[in-house]
Amino acid sequence: MKLIIAVPSKGRISNPSVEMIEQAGLGLKDSSNRKLFSSTYNENIDIMFARAADIPEFVAEGIVDMGITGLDLIKESNADVEILTDLNFGQTSLVLASPENSKIKSEKDLKDGMAIATEFPNLTKKYLDSKNLKKIKIVKLTGSTEIAPFIGIADAITDLTSTGTTLTMNHLKIVDTLLKSSIKLITNKNIYNNDKNKKILIDEVKTSICGVINAKQKKLIMMNVASADLNNVKDVMPAMTGPTISEVLSKIDTVAVQAVVDEDEVFELINKLRKAGAHDILVVPIERII
Numbered sequence: 001m002k003l004i005i006a007v008p009s010k011g012r013i014s015n016p017s018v019e020m021i022e023q024a025g026l027g028l029k030d031s032s033n034r035k036l037f038s039s040t041y042n043e044n045i046d047i048m049f050a051r052a053a054d055i056p057e058f059v060a061e062g063i064v065d066m067g068i069t070g071l072d073l074i075k076e077s078n079a080d081v082e083i084l085t086d087l088n089f090g091q092t093s094l095v096l097a098s099p100e101n102s103k104i105k106s107e108k109d110l111k112d113g114m115a116i117a118t119e120f121p122n123l124t125k126k127y128l129d130s131k132n133l134k135k136i137k138i139v140k141l142t143g144s145t146e147i148a149p150f151i152g153i154a155d156a157i158t159d160l161t162s163t164g165t166t167l168t169m170n171h172l173k174i175v176d177t178l179l180k181s182s183i184k185l186i187t188n189k190n191i192y193n194n195d196k197n198k199k200i201l202i203d204e205v206k207t208s209i210c211g212v213i214n215a216k217q218k219k220l221i222m223m224n225v226a227s228a229d230l231n232n233v234k235d236v237m238p239a240m241t242g243p244t245i246s247e248v249l250s251k252i253d254t255v256a257v258q259a260v261v262d263e264d265e266v267f268e269l270i271n272k273l274r275k276a277g278a279h280d281i282l283v284v285p286i287e288r289i290i
Ligand SMILES: Nc1ncnc2c1ncn2[C@@H]1O[C@H](COP(=O)(O)OP(=O)(O)OP(=O)(O)O)[C@@H](O)[C@H]1O
Pocket: 010, 011, 012, 013, 051, 052, 053, 069, 070, 071, 072, 073, 090, 091, 092, 143, 160, 161, 162, 163, 181, 182
């Protein structure tokens, strides 16, 4: 039995999701635009392309074994899925927002009969219920929600925001945050808990993808160092990394040093290494760390 992973076919998370799958070693054999399925370089794993909003349901129902989609869409669909790991992209917040000049400054200012426009009716209803606001109307839209207060169909909205640009452009202010979301790797609970063979494969996919995520934050740094400078160079290397030191056969009294370092340390580290006597410094991207 093959393992099927659902990957978003369109929208902003489609490309980064496909990229992550490919970097995890599951290169797609056929990723042409209109294809719904692709085999991968692992003969036991296929990819199915689907809308991000449908993926939670497909995974919960066992139509596919695994999927990549946003926490917002998982929660909105109420799908009972196992979240395996966060994928560290697509960070966004679902917020309640009202026009800058509106009297709605907190959720307590929402009055019976007012309307909220949203692409997330279920999460919005749950939020309103939790605040005991039972008589607010919910207007379901499928996009461009920010326009709703200005065309008079709602008093406020709930919508996603990340940079805040869309809210500002539409003269809206944040009143409250309903949910913080990012993209998750998910699997079917029943398959994961009861199908031993698939569980092994699912864990392998998870490990590979986690390797990609870890590698994104790291760089391999390589350099040549005169033996006399080696101790100075070792002193400035971050403590955790334990550099590998090897001989340079063509140059007596020179060693090659390499280590994996955090990406955000690289800039400062290179300056320190040069001062300590390192030369021919290479900074190399890493595909995966397992
Ligand atoms: N502004 C944003 N910043 C980060 N992530 C976002 C943003 N807007 C939506 N997302 C995330 O993208 C995921 C996919 O959303 P969706 O399928 O709606 O794609 P889209 O790019 O919005 O395409 P479309 O709305 O045209 O269908 C969701 O999980 C959502 O959380």
